[in-house]
């Protein structure tokens with residue numbers, strides 16, 4: 001697994017860690033290119049010695065020899081392809097961890113799902129290219145000179161003719177590269193968006209069906225598909241033309257070489273065997289270029305993926321590795337003028353948040369919709385960046401722990417609870433393979449979900465998630481609560497944890513919050529309902545992305561009801577405004 005990314009062309013480093021295998025491929029390629037002469041030599045010997053002498057033993061002897069060479073050549077060819085597949089697989093394996101980290105960071109920074117998937121698609125693209133025929137064209141490219149030298153040894157005119165052909169094909173490849181580059185980038189982006197579109201439809205299939213949008217969504221998908229195919233067809237046209245021209249040019253060149261050979265034979269400057277041998281040799285000489293032109297689109301795609309991956313990896317911050325491990329926080333949290341931003345837009349959604357709480361505190365975060373309650377929670381548990389101000393746990397800023405360490409001290413229940421693919425126990429234990437079942441059951445009991453889990457087909461071992469059992473909204477919320485409480489985190493942040501709960505569930509939740517507070521944890525709970533107020537001792541009122549009031553629960557409630565009473569009294573408009581602005585100042 002890669003931990004430090006700030007290196008120029010990191011991918012090349014990873015690929016060339018396979019030096020042994022790459023060296024093996026180059027050696028086998030050299031051998032194969034030399035063995036490729038066998039066909040031409042055989043033909044020359046048959047025409048120039050076996051045929052004139054009418055010697056059957058010579059013919060059969062030569063045939064046996066060339067058969068052996070072909071068998072060996074076949075074995076080398078298979079071995080070379082296998083080695084390339086292994087190199088591609090190792091390259092992919094070595095990048096897996098880094099790709100996952102890149103995806104996590106891209107998703108955290110608010111990128112779209114197609115952008116987030118880019119590193120995976122790019123590694124796929126490079127691996128497919130490396131394990132396909134594409135690299136063989138590149139590896140065999142220098143061997144064009146070898147075949148040109150042999151052809152020139154047969155006759156300088158033969159070498160010259162093929163050299164001109166090679167230059168024309170190389171020029172075509174060069175020109176095609178300029179045309180292809182931008183087009184392949186456009187097609188790659190469109191392919192990613194198309195995949196994201198169908199994935200979006202899949203995710204929201206229930207809403208699409210229930211609201212009668214199936215035909216409209218299908219129409220959108222078909223339109224997008226038609227547009228994609230139209231653009232792809234237009235963009236790929238020059239490439240297909242170049243491939244066709246390359247194939248015909250190669251055939252033409254072979255006939256041209258044959259003609260030059262025939263002219264040399266007529267002029268008694270070469271033997272008849274030379275005609276056929278040079279025809280085969282010219283085909284071999286130009287094969288790498290032809291192969292490259294054939295797989296040029298994949299080559300350009302892989303090259304772009306390579307650059308994109310390098311850019312992504314180089315932009316990734318080095319993974320934090322704190323030398324000093326801080327103790328588990330147990331005392332307090334402090335916020336001083338904290339501002340939270342949305343990662344994708346960098347819009348500030350919470351500002352001037354200043355308050356403190358000590359061990360055992362329970363804080364209800366209330367306020368109207370869009371007032372910044374969830375955003376504040378996201379900032380405190382490290383999902384969204386704190387752009388200004390300070391948040392400290394026992395005096396330390398969150399970045400003094402690694403994300404995973406901090407995660408162990410934090411419990412978070414989001415508004416939309418997503419359980420991951422795995423069993424109920426795995427989900428509750430946050431996939432901590434080393435975690436003990438007692439802690440899982442304890443967290444489930446605390447969340448009041450133990451009895452419900454026992455009713456599931458396989459109890460705690462029931463698979464959930466993508467292909468597993470789907471739970472109801474309330475069940476999901478309670479399993480999510482157990483997951484948040486697992487490991488007795490110091491800071492427990494619950495975002496509307498009772499939105500799907502019935503009376504019994506709410507009672508269990510109140511008990512759970514009291515239990516956490518009783519053991520010295522701090523609970524922040526966003527709620528629109530008064531039921532949970534029984535479990536807290538403090539209240540934070542949010543409005544317009546800022547705390548409006550903070551203090552002991554009953555005091556804040558009294559101030560709020562006082563405000564309401566003032567607002568209810570009929571007052572002249574000017575007096576009303578003065579009162580409102582005075583209150584805001586006081587609470588701020």
Ligand SMILES: Nc1ncnc2c1ncn2[C@@H]1O[C@H](COP(=O)(O)OP(=O)(O)OP(=O)(O)O)[C@@H](O)[C@H]1O
Nearest residue numbers: 342345349367368369370371372373374375376542
């Ligand atoms: N993913 C997001 N991308 C951009 N802006 C967002 C995002 N989520 C929230 N916001 C913005 O942040 C502001 C605060 O939203 P937030 O969800 O924190 O409010 P809230 O008080 O929790 O609302 P509710 O009670 O409805 O959940 C809103 O103006 C909202 O438009």
